[in-house]
Amino acid sequence: MTTPPPGPAGDRDLSGGREARRRPHPVLAHVLRAERLTPGLVRVVLGGRTMAPFVADAHADSYVKLLFLPPGERPLTADGRVDLDAVRAALPAGVAPRLRAYTVRRFDADALELTVDVVVHGDEGVAGPWAARLVGGEEILVSGPGGAWSPATDVDHHLLVGDASALPAIAVALERMPDDARGVAVVEVDGPHDELALTAPAGVELRWVHADHASPGRRLVETVLALPWPDGRVGAFVHGEAGAVKEVRRYLRLERGVAREDLSASGYWRLGVDDEGWRRTKRGWVAQVEQTEQAAGLA
Structure with missing residues (x-):
């Protein structure tokens, strides 16, 4: 959380x-x-x-x-x-x-x-x-x-994206993947001192990103968009600051065609808003994201 x-x-x-x-x-x-x-x-x-x-x-x-x-x-x-x-x-x-x-x-x-x-x-x-x-x-x-999500067993490639707030869920997901799983996990933390030793399959790369404190989530988004895109079906988990999640979700859905059923994406928090304020506005945020995808012809 x-x-x-x-x-x-x-x-x-x-x-x-x-x-x-x-x-x-x-x-x-x-x-x-x-x-x-x-x-x-x-x-x-x-x-x-x-x-x-x-x-x-x-x-x-x-x-x-x-x-x-x-x-x-x-x-x-x-x-x-x-x-x-x-x-x-x-x-x-x-x-x-x-x-x-x-x-x-x-x-x-x-x-x-x-x-x-x-x-x-x-x-x-x-x-x-x-x-x-x-x-x-x-x-x-x-x-x-x-709870609603676990890493799929029938995808070709896993993509896990999040900041420190999503790190525990990403850690659990990595531990539950089969030994032959392939993919990449990108996690943004404050700096090297906040990196943790995580258990992951040999075929899943773990990339740590150190945050730009003036713009949390920016380096996370840049890193994800620069990743080589794999062949096959991709299952993605994208959670963290709402602005960063929105950008990554848009990229995955509109530019990479990741199916909605293969994507779990949600803002855990929003920059400049406390938790109570984010809960009050989150439903509207979700509706805007979904309207953007519908306008692009995505179900």
Whole structure:
């Protein structure tokens, strides 16, 4: 997440003929341990018996949302989850849970341990400063999981593109590919100090791109557009800053003809907008992208 992948479906308006759907109440988790993997990435392991109701999602881009709340009681429902309706009702006027989405790096169902990697940019944001100061034992609510994508087994070439927010999902995807997979993963991070050792098939090249801080995503886009185009069918995963994702998606769909069903592309975050603001405007952003493709005659 690592923000944020598209979140779990919440309550939906009945307009447009869509049925209302409620997301399950979250579970209560405790911080078991935290490890600084790089200057910009903290690995957080959550667990405890209160996580027993949590059920994992099988997709490589499986994600959860962490709910940040003021201290207070966490009443449970009959199935052992946190009664979020009761928690919300007890909050002061004008205060609401702040949600941040993160890829599930791994989940150990036997040990009830959920691992997420959190991007840290100094004192910016909500989750980053929280992760940077963890000592163990802290409580956090976990909602989800969601997920919709895993690397296809019937493509000839994989293309994985993302920034630090997408790095955990790319890492999971690389680990799940068969040994004979071929392709390239392009990941933009702040600098050499933020590069990680990742497990990948021998035929999948990993290219690190160091960000231009004045224009995040620019070097990522330039690198992808300069890649030699492979023969055969390409399966692509493109996630990260919305502007960069839009440019890469346009290139893949309009210039390279990558089929929609072979592409997972989404803005995890948007430059200059906080997470709440991005969630409010993301649907319109998606609609604009899809209209551009439809105008070009792409289904």
